[in-house]
Each structure stands twice: as C-alpha cells, then as structure tokens.
Amino acid sequence: MSPEFDAVDVILTKRDRRALSDEQIDWVISAYTRGDVADEQMSALAMAILLNGMDRREVSRWTEAMIASGERMSFADALDGRPTTDKHSTGGVGDKITLPLAPLVAACGAAVPQLSGRGLGHTGGTLDKLESIPGWRASLSGDEFLAQLRSVGAVICAANDNLAPADKKLYGLRDVTGTVESIPLIASSIMSKKIAEGTGALVLDVKVGSGAFMKEVDAARELAETMVALGSDHGVRTVALLTNMQTPLGLTAGNALEVRESVEVLAGGGPEDVVELTLVLAREMLAAAGIDDVDPATRLKDGSAMDVWRRMIAAQGGDPEGELPTARETHVVPVPADGVLTRLDAYAVGVAAWRLGAGRARKEDPVQAGAGVQLHAKPGALVRGGEPLFTLHTDTPERFDRAMEALADAITIAPEDSRPDLLPLVIERVGA
Amino acid sequence: MSPEFDAVDVILTKRDRRALSDEQIDWVISAYTRGDVADEQMSALAMAILLNGMDRREVSRWTEAMIASGERMSFADALDGRPTTDKHSTGGVGDKITLPLAPLVAACGAAVPQLSGRGLGHTGGTLDKLESIPGWRASLSGDEFLAQLRSVGAVICAANDNLAPADKKLYGLRDVTGTVESIPLIASSIMSKKIAEGTGALVLDVKVGSGAFMKEVDAARELAETMVALGSDHGVRTVALLTNMQTPLGLTAGNALEVRESVEVLAGGGPEDVVELTLVLAREMLAAAGIDDVDPATRLKDGSAMDVWRRMIAAQGGDPEGELPTARETHVVPVPADGVLTRLDAYAVGVAAWRLGAGRARKEDPVQAGAGVQLHAKPGALVRGGEPLFTLHTDTPERFDRAMEALADAITIAPEDSRPDLLPLVIERVGA
Numbered sequence: 029m030s031p032e033f034d035a036v037d038v039i040l041t042k043r044d045r046r047a048l049s050d051e052q053i054d055w056v057i058s059a060y061t062r063g064d065v066a067d068e069q070m071s072a073l074a075m076a077i078l079l080n081g082m083d084r085r086e087v088s089r090w091t092e093a094m095i096a097s098g099e100r101m102s103f104a105d106a107l108d109g110r111p112t113t114d115k116h117s118t119g120g121v122g123d124k125i126t127l128p129l130a131p132l133v134a135a136c137g138a139a140v141p142q143l144s145g146r147g148l149g150h151t152g153g154t155l156d157k158l159e160s161i162p163g164w165r166a167s168l169s170g171d172e173f174l175a176q177l178r179s180v181g182a183v184i185c186a187a188n189d190n191l192a193p194a195d196k197k198l199y200g201l202r203d204v205t206g207t208v209e210s211i212p213l214i215a216s217s218i219m220s221k222k223i224a225e226g227t228g229a230l231v232l233d234v235k236v237g238s239g240a241f242m243k244e245v246d247a248a249r250e251l252a253e254t255m256v257a258l259g260s261d262h263g264v265r266t267v268a269l270l271t272n273m274q275t276p277l278g279l280t281a282g283n284a285l286e287v288r289e290s291v292e293v294l295a296g297g298g299p300e301d302v303v304e305l306t307l308v309l310a311r312e313m314l315a316a317a318g319i320d321d322v323d324p325a326t327r328l329k330d331g332s333a334m335d336v337w338r339r340m341i342a343a344q345g346g347d348p349e350g351e352l353p354t355a356r357e358t359h360v361v362p363v364p365a366d367g368v369l370t371r372l373d374a375y376a377v378g379v380a381a382w383r384l385g386a387g388r389a390r391k392e393d394p395v396q397a398g399a400g401v402q403l404h405a406k407p408g409a410l411v412r413g414g415e416p417l418f419t420l421h422t423d424t425p426e427r428f429d430r431a432m433e434a435l436a437d438a439i440t441i442a443p444e445d446s447r448p449d450l451l452p453l454v455i456e457r458v459g460a
Numbered sequence: 461m462s463p464e465f466d467a468v469d470v471i472l473t474k475r476d477r478r479a480l481s482d483e484q485i486d487w488v489i490s491a492y493t494r495g496d497v498a499d500e501q502m503s504a505l506a507m508a509i510l511l512n513g514m515d516r517r518e519v520s521r522w523t524e525a526m527i528a529s530g531e532r533m534s535f536a537d538a539l540d541g542r543p544t545t546d547k548h549s550t551g552g553v554g555d556k557i558t559l560p561l562a563p564l565v566a567a568c569g570a571a572v573p574q575l576s577g578r579g580l581g582h583t584g585g586t587l588d589k590l591e592s593i594p595g596w597r598a599s600l601s602g603d604e605f606l607a608q609l610r611s612v613g614a615v616i617c618a619a620n621d622n623l624a625p626a627d628k629k630l631y632g633l634r635d636v637t638g639t640v641e642s643i644p645l646i647a648s649s650i651m652s653k654k655i656a657e658g659t660g661a662l663v664l665d666v667k668v669g670s671g672a673f674m675k676e677v678d679a680a681r682e683l684a685e686t687m688v689a690l691g692s693d694h695g696v697r698t699v700a701l702l703t704n705m706q707t708p709l710g711l712t713a714g715n716a717l718e719v720r721e722s723v724e725v726l727a728g729g730g731p732e733d734v735v736e737l738t739l740v741l742a743r744e745m746l747a748a749a750g751i752d753d754v755d756p757a758t759r760l761k762d763g764s765a766m767d768v769w770r771r772m773i774a775a776q777g778g779d780p781e782g783e784l785p786t787a788r789e790t791h792v793v794p795v796p797a798d799g800v801l802t803r804l805d806a807y808a809v810g811v812a813a814w815r816l817g818a819g820r821a822r823k824e825d826p827v828q829a830g831a832g833v834q835l836h837a838k839p840g841a842l843v844r845g846g847e848p849l850f851t852l853h854t855d856t857p858e859r860f861d862r863a864m865e866a867l868a869d870a871i872t873i874a875p876e877d878s879r880p881d882l883l884p885l886v887i888e889r890v891g892a
Contacts, residue, residue: 039638043507067500072637075475075507205504206471 042076057093074207082212094220097194101226113317114227119151121239121378122276127290131336134181136322143187150378160284160397164346215254229265229316237274239374252458268458278302281381282400284352294334355398355421367441370448376438380431384422407448474508489525506639514644526652529626533658545749546659551583553671553810554708559722563768566613568754575619582810592716592829596778647686661748669706671806684890700890710734713813714832716784726766787830787853799873802880808870812863816854839880
C-alpha cells in the first residue's frame, strides 16, 4: 500500500515545477478514481501538468497508475501463439482506415483486438461508422470478444468500463476544464487504454494538420515519441507514423459514406490515399507483430481481407450484404472557377460533416448514419467551374446553410500550372 | 447584461497566456457565484491565473466583479460627516493590533467599520480572540452595526454573507486546490471585501517573514502595490506598510492571552513593539481619513481609547471587566544556554500555539480560549540558561509534546556580544 498523501501537497509539487514522485502519482490516480480526490483538485493538478509538464518517468508512472485503476487484458494463452497487433489514430477527417485495416491484418495472420471509441466534435468515431451497418452492435462481453478474436482474428468494439477507469473519469474532466491539450496527458490517456487492452504490438497513426488535434509536425513528433516510449516501457512493441491531415482522407467524411468507401477498398478499389495508408499501416502492424512473410497487398487483391470483414461484421450482428442507409437530402456545391485545386481543408470538411449530422457536440447526442460530405476532387486535381465539388448529405436539410458556411473558405483554386504544396501522406516514422 | 460566454473559452484564454476581457471576467465570476461555472472549471482557471498571472486591468476588474457579486455598504450619510477608516493585516503570529487600534482610532475621531475573520492554520483570527471575552458576540445585524458605529465609533464583527459572496466561494475552493499563493487572487480577495465593506480609507499591514504569508520583501511589496492600486481604482484612500513578521508581535500568541496583552496596551502599558505598531497604524489610518490634528499617543495615555474599548465590547454583549478564561494546564520551556537571543521564529511559535488549541485546522473546528504561547524574551534580550523562555498554555496537556516539537528549532542563542540581524518593525511604506 502506498502511504496516504494530501491532494494539496501533490498539486503544490507540480504547481511549483517539481517532479511528482511515483508514490504521489499512484496515490493521486487511485484516490481520484475512488473519489477521495475531488474533481476540483484533479482539474487544478491537470492545469499545473499542462503548464509545467511531466518528465519521461512521471508520464510512464502516470500511465501505469491509470492502467492499474482497472483490469489489464491478456491474450497470451488464448490465441495459440497468434500474435496480437493494433493501431490507434489520434483522429482525423475521413479517417476510416481501421475498417479495411483490421480485417486485412487479420487476413495476414495476426489477431487485431481493437477497442475503439465514438466521435466527438469534427472527427468521426469508428464505432459510429460501423453502427451505420444494419444490426451491427458495438458492445461485446469479454467471452464474446475472445471467441471472435480466436475465430475471426479481428474485433472492433467498445471498451468496457473496467479498462483504465481513471482515464475515463479524467478525460471527461479535462474536456470541460481546458486541460485537453497536454502531451503528457494525451499520451498517457491513449497509451493506458491501448496497453490495458492487451495488444502485443501497436502502430500509432499521429495525424498532423488542420483536421487533426496536432497542427504542427514538431508537436506531433513529441507526442509520437512520448507514446512510443510509453509502449516500450510497458512491453508493447510500438511504432508511430506522422501522417498528413491537412486534407481529408479519401473522398468521404460521414458514417455510412465512409463504410461504403472502406468496402470499396476491401473490394480492391477505393481512393488511392486510403489504399496506400491502409497498406503502409498494415505492413507496420505485421512487422511489429513479427510477421514478415506476407504482403498485405496480395490479401487485399485476393479477397481474403474482404472475407474477414464479412465474418467480422456478421459476428457482431451486422449484415455485411445489407443496404447501407443514405441521407434523405443531398445538395451539390459546385467548383467556383477553373484551375488546379491546391488546398482542400480537412478541418472545414470535418466541421461541415459534423454540422450535417455525422458528428455530435455532446457525448449523449445521436448521429445520422447517412449524413456527411462527399468530395469530387482532391488537391492536385484540375477542376472546371460549375462541376460538382462537394455533395452534402443530411436527413435535416435546414443544416445545409451552416455546413456551407463551414466550407466557405475550405478550398484554394490556383492557375492551371500550379502545384499544391502538400505534406506527403506519410511524413515521418518514429520507432522505439 | 453581459453576453453568454463559455467557461472553457475563458480558461483557454488564461491558459494560453492571454489577458481576460472585462466581459469574460464579469461573466465567469457571476456564473461561478450562481453555480453555472463548476468548481472544477474555476479551480483550473485559478491555477492558470496563479501560473500565468493577471495584469493591472484584469485584477481591478476581477475585484470589481467580486464586489458586484454582493452588496456594497455605504456610510456616507449615516455618520454626519465623520470619516471612516479601517485596517487590514495579511496575518501574523501574535498580531492582536486590531484590538487596541480600532478603539484608539475611534477615540481620535474617525469611525472604524471593521469586518473581520476567524483564524485558519498558524495565524489567529481577530474574532476568535474577541470571542474569548465572556458574552461577546461576533454577529451583528446591519442595523446593529450602523447603530454601534454611530454611538461607539468602532465595530469589529463578522462579515455577513452578502458581502462579496464570490470571494467566499472562491476562497474555499482555492484553499483545497493549491491556488492560494497568487498575488492577483490574494489582492482581489482582500480588497473586494474591504471595498464592499464601505470604508473610505484603508491601511494595509502587509506582514513579511517566517510567520507571514509572504516570506520575502519583494513579494510583499508586489502584493502591497497591487492592493494600493486596487483601493485607488475603487475610490478608497489606501496605504500599505510592510512590517516585520520574522518574530511574533508582543509576548503572546493565543486568544485570551492576546486580549489580555491588548488591554495592557490600552491601559498605557504592554510590549513596546505592539504599542509602536498600534501608534504607527493609527497615525496612517487617521491621515488617510483626513484627520491630522490628534496625536493618538495622547488618547492612549489619557484613557479615552480604553473607554471606547469598554463601550465597544459591551455593545456586542461582552463584559469588559469580566475575567478572561485561562488554560487548565501550563508548561514552562526553559532557556537552553546563556547568551543573546538573536532569533525567535514567528512561524514556529504560531504552529505551537495552533497545536496547543489556539487555532484550527478546519473551518468548523472549535478553538480553546485559553490556549497559546507566552514568550519571556524577545530577540536582542540577554538570557540565562534555565530561566523561562516559553510558557505553553492548553486545556489538553497531551498537546504539549507536539507543541514542543514545533518549537525545537525556534530560537538561536549567540555569544553575549552578538546582535540580532532583524528587519525593522516597519520595513517600508507603499503609498498611492
């Protein structure tokens, strides 16, 4: 047992720019989880951490303490030696990569135990997307989870409440107290859940650009390095890629719209950037899991990834052949002038999709399965005035105006010989 | 009406080192007072203010908003032109100055409307001290307050709940969230109450040294300058003195012990430092009130200050001739060696008095009227080993050990030709 501490002493330590001891961290996380440290004390501590930072040891211990607040899953004995590997994205616009990626990696021989979340704000959530499939359910019992992981090789479902409950409580608090944007707190939040989830290997897709949480490469690199170190500290082989989120991924942002695009990728088609990022991440996930004798591109071509997808959806009650919902109303926004599309802003598209009904402002809000934005061109394309640029989808047409406001400054069209100044799709790799 | 704001936006403004707008400050204080901004949001904001500061305009507006959260008293018409003047001390050990000072200043022709507080931690509270007088009560109605101010010229009583309620709520929050030690928050807390109290002039006694909140002259000066500026901004003629709190004031720390010493001063005796500081502060209070034709020293000598004291105590139900309580047990701590007492630490004496029962750890704790520490020597005195150094007083003798622990390193005795290296009693004056 750790000795008893006083919440004010812990706050003063960080406020006065000193390092928290291991014992202070263990105590404050555990006392906060059981309610002995009050929300107003934890929020003052979170603000002090945000402004004064935490060193590598502190972040590692903080993560450890959040994991210890709940159960830590383990598949070591359950999968007959099949390695587990997972991916986490820090969130972007049109980021449906998990949907083709999880079945693809399973088709290559690894098991993918992905506990995922719902969207809040302008980025969509993987569970919201999958829930647009008729019948599909996000909640599984522990036994169902394990059985599906064994038989199908891939599970995407909601985390249960026993997984890092301290993180759940702290994240809700940070959301209302202006203490979200702290690299130590973001890194420990993501990594405590992923480590507790029990995966043996992890690939982090750290998004950079207007549509991402991290707008600058330097901050994204710091977050990536912090998370990779945390993974290594806790025995999870972890790699991070910094990837481009200046512009949306693929040609859709919205729940059913993105499922449809993901199925196209699994069928061997789909937008080039979605296919490329799916393959890059699949290779990293397989390498981290020690599988180097399979090329995921072949498993996409030969239909085996699609096969796993169908079984994965069906195992969770969904109909993989069922018709996906479509929005009741659409509205086409035309290209304003001839030229080259040199900028298509991810954040603007994310906000438009959100306003059309694809996202939620509060955790308890419902989302529209069919709502979202469809893109008819991507940066680099030659466009002609009057051609379709965006198609907006919603069940509630009174939302079109506010979505179009969000898109008012979303694009730049330059003379025909211009080239867009874009970051590459994969900007940088951060290894252990 | 101010427009609606969002608490998180206000927090982010200060977190990101920008200045809060007047409208943000008005809104956040008012919304916090009525419960629309949650404690965990206000504590995050308080931590951001503590770490990132507030400029002169922000502190002034913050103070204004705290005043506006309740009623602002005014005596302009009620006193037939008699000026009002008050004193506030930031708190020290053995600081009983208010007790002789208020009746003395009233005896010189000004009215003293002092709303005072109870002690918390190692510094005593004026109300706790006066409550050791049999029958005396701290709570007065508004009418009683005004009637006594008119007839006696001095009132020391508890503030009612309508005076700066935002400050009351915020102070309780800061106390448990490690956000007390912020000059903008301390200054606005003190000044919002004093300005709302309706005094026309104010003298601030800003204590410096081990027994005070401010350990260093520079920080105390910054606090003094901030408060003097706030007074001027709000039409209260304000002056501050930085005074020495390295060593206790007078020869007693404890409730009834300090009342007894105060009565000695009113009777023309008492310790030199208590008499000197009482007279210095009386002259400042009178000057700030525009009274320059009376020497308070004569009103101490001729018994007129004692006369006001008796009437002031009697008006609040106390018996000025009644016997003061004494503790059931005493214990004498002897001088350990021959020499000159060069250091007698105020904080150590304050903690010892607190542990003996004179102070409280929580707002709801009772205090012992008779408990405390009596000093038999002050720095500069020649002392002989074996003579009494401290007499400890308590009703609960099991407290002696912990009180003596607090005093273990309280003194330095140096060879006979040594001189103590002490700050002067009055270190500096800060005027408008």
